[in-house]
Amino acid sequence: MSDFSELESKINYNFKNKSLLFLALTHSSYANEHSLVSNERLEFLGDAVLELAMSKYLYNNETQDEGILTKKRAKLVCENALNIYASKIDFNKYILLGHGEEATGGRNRKAIIADALEALLGAVFLDGGFDKALSLVLNLFVPYINEALKNQDYKSILQEKLQSEKRSIHYEIVKESGLPNDKTFEAIVYMDEIIMGRGIGKSKKEAEMEAAKNALEKEAR
Amino acid sequence: MSDFSELESKINYNFKNKSLLFLALTHSSYANEHSLVSNERLEFLGDAVLELAMSKYLYNNETQDEGILTKKRAKLVCENALNIYASKIDFNKYILLGHGEEATGGRNRKAIIADALEALLGAVFLDGGFDKALSLVLNLFVPYINEALKNQDYKSILQEKLQSEKRSIHYEIVKESGLPNDKTFEAIVYMDEIIMGRGIGKSKKEAEMEAAKNALEKEAR
Numbered sequence: 001m002s003d004f005s006e007l008e009s010k011i012n013y014n015f016k017n018k019s020l021l022f023l024a025l026t027h028s029s030y031a032n033e034h035s036l037v038s039n040e041r042l043e044f045l046g047d048a049v050l051e052l053a054m055s056k057y058l059y060n061n062e063t064q065d066e067g068i069l070t071k072k073r074a075k076l077v078c079e080n081a082l083n084i085y086a087s088k089i090d091f092n093k094y095i096l097l098g099h100g101e102e103a104t105g106g107r108n109r110k111a112i113i114a115d116a117l118e119a120l121l122g123a124v125f126l127d128g129g130f131d132k133a134l135s136l137v138l139n140l141f142v143p144y145i146n147e148a149l150k151n152q153d154y155k156s157i158l159q160e161k162l163q164s165e166k167r168s169i170h171y172e173i174v175k176e177s178g179l180p181n182d183k184t185f186e187a188i189v190y191m192d193e194i195i196m197g198r199g200i201g202k203s204k205k206e207a208e209m210e211a212a213k214n215a216l217e218k219e220a221r
Numbered sequence: 222m223s224d225f226s227e228l229e230s231k232i233n234y235n236f237k238n239k240s241l242l243f244l245a246l247t248h249s250s251y252a253n254e255h256s257l258v259s260n261e262r263l264e265f266l267g268d269a270v271l272e273l274a275m276s277k278y279l280y281n282n283e284t285q286d287e288g289i290l291t292k293k294r295a296k297l298v299c300e301n302a303l304n305i306y307a308s309k310i311d312f313n314k315y316i317l318l319g320h321g322e323e324a325t326g327g328r329n330r331k332a333i334i335a336d337a338l339e340a341l342l343g344a345v346f347l348d349g350g351f352d353k354a355l356s357l358v359l360n361l362f363v364p365y366i367n368e369a370l371k372n373q374d375y376k377s378i379l380q381e382k383l384q385s386e387k388r389s390i391h392y393e394i395v396k397e398s399g400l401p402n403d404k405t406f407e408a409i410v411y412m413d414e415i416i417m418g419r420g421i422g423k424s425k426k427e428a429e430m431e432a433a434k435n436a437l438e439k440e441a442r
Contacts, residue, residue, distance in 0.1 A: 041280060044287035044294075048269070048276035052351075055269035059262060059343075066265040073265075122280075130273075130351035 003094055010089045011120070011136055015127050022096075024123035027112055029098030039119035046122030049130070050077050053121075053137035072149065076141075081148035082114035085141040091117055104182045110202065154212035158189070158196075161219070167191050171208045187211040224315055231310045232341070232357055236348050243317075245344035248333055250319030260340035267343030270351070271298050274342075274358035293370065297362075302369035303335035306362040312338055325403045331423065375433035379410070379417075382440070388412050392429045408432040 004021055008014050015021045024039050024046075031038035054076050058069045075081060086092060095116045097106050106112055125133040162169050168191070175186035187207035189197045197218060199210025225242055229235050236242045245260050245267075252259035275297050279290050296302060307313060316337045318327050327333055346354040383390050389412070396407035408428035410418045418439060420431025 040287045041290065044290050045276050045280045048273040048294075052269040052273045055266050056346075059266045059347075066261045069262065069265050073269075125277075126280075 007089075007091075007094045011124075011140060013124055013128065013132060013136060015123070017127050020123040020127050021120075024119040025094055025096050025116060027095055027097050027101065027106070027116065029101035029106065030096040033098040039116060042119040042122040042126075043115045044122075045125065046118035046120065047077075049121045049125045049133045050082075050118055050137065052130070053134045054141075056134065057138065057142055076145055076148055079110050079114040081141075081145075082117050083110050084144050084148050086113045086117050088144060089140065091120075104179060110206075154209050154216060158212040158215055161216075162191060169196070171211065173204050173207065189215050191215075228310075228312075228315045232345075232361060234345055234349065234353060234357060236344070238348050241344040241348050242341075245340040246315055246317050246337060248316055248318050248322065248327070248337065250322035250327065251317040254319040260337060263340040263343040263347075264336045265343075266346065267339035267341065268298075270342045270346045270354045271303075271339055271358065273351070274355045275362075277355065278359065278363055297366055297369055300331050300335040302362075302366075303338050304331050305365050305369050307334045307338050309365060310361065312341075325400065331427075375430050375437060379433045379436055382437075383412060390417070392432065394425050394428065410436050412436075 004018070004025075008021070020042075023037065024042055026036055026039050028038040028040060030036070051073070054073050055069075058073060058076075062069060062072070064072075092107050092113045095107065095112065097112075101112075121133050121136065124136055158169065170190055172188050172190065173185055174188050176183060178184045183202070185201055185204050185207040187199050187201070187204065187210070188195055189199075189208065189211040197211045197213070197215030199207050199212070199214050201207035201210050225239065225246075229242070241263075244258065245263055247257055247260050249259035249261060251257070272294070275294050276290075279294060279297075283290060283293070285293075313328050313334050316328065316333065318333075322333075342354050342357065345357055379390065391411055393409050393411065394406055395409050397404060399405045404423070406422055406425050406428040408420050408422070408425065408431070409416055410420075410429065410432040418432045418434070418436030420428050420433070420435050422428035422431050
């Protein structure tokens, strides 16, 4: 478990019960191969831990009304945001994956990374209480919330921009390739019938987001 | 603030900062009349407190997988469930309402009651920490979770029951009456073209739920 102590030092938390840390990192593919329990129930718990920690941060540090806070919170706890936080500590290298999942690129799959990071929060919460989990969120996630807020607004930004010009936009998935559990999608965003941008992603949504980003970059030039 | 100390004794928690309790009970209609801040931001926070407290309870006490736990959690933190918990301590009598809202029956409006109860949880959390809020949920909400789970399943139960008989059902709102902010709806549920049940409620959803309940009661006879 030497890797695990490296992770503990990165998150500045030492588990009293190391098996909780092990559980948090156990993806279902690894659990299946080794007849273990996976991190899925812990992720259910960690999801709520993250929600409350981010809510407390926003309540204490933002003066906006609850409608705006609710929208911000949703963006700060979503899969994309979790992947940003995870990338800062190379979190994905600690996840325990089955061979098949590893071979098909599971270590870079956004859902797997986000779920394991939530499970880690659930584990810290069970092991050390809410305040320890809150510290983790404040120290390792909050410094990157502006990046997280920026990262996912491309479709909304493009929408708003073009609405003021009374233009309508739509997205099309023009290509789908790869194996069933490791697909790549290509999206095009059109304004009226003109191609505005193209994007590639591991999900339809991600491809569309990238297409919107691409359109905005072209606009800015 | 004599009423407030009665509430504190019911929830077995004494606020260090009484203004947090006052804030939790301040509906926007009262806030508007008295130029005060309303409980809406505190409700944003309390919503996440309830979610985590229920998640911890379910994680520790249920062995089911995360999919089932997620569905259960949704039912245990929804407006209907909050109204069941609130009714056990006559919580609505402590809410501070504006005159207009009071005159039009706001004290019995489910959304107002649920929101204030969430705000109360947010207030306990800020004042005493997560464990105090968790105790409140365990002592005052958890004893009624079976009632909460049962209370809202009528539409799903009816759906499942009739699906196995290969029947199709649909709902119709047949009557709408009352003032804009105090409406009453009547719903009918049909199996094929036969009337199975009728229900009345303060929202379309509530009326449909009551209609489903009525249909199930008739079936049981």
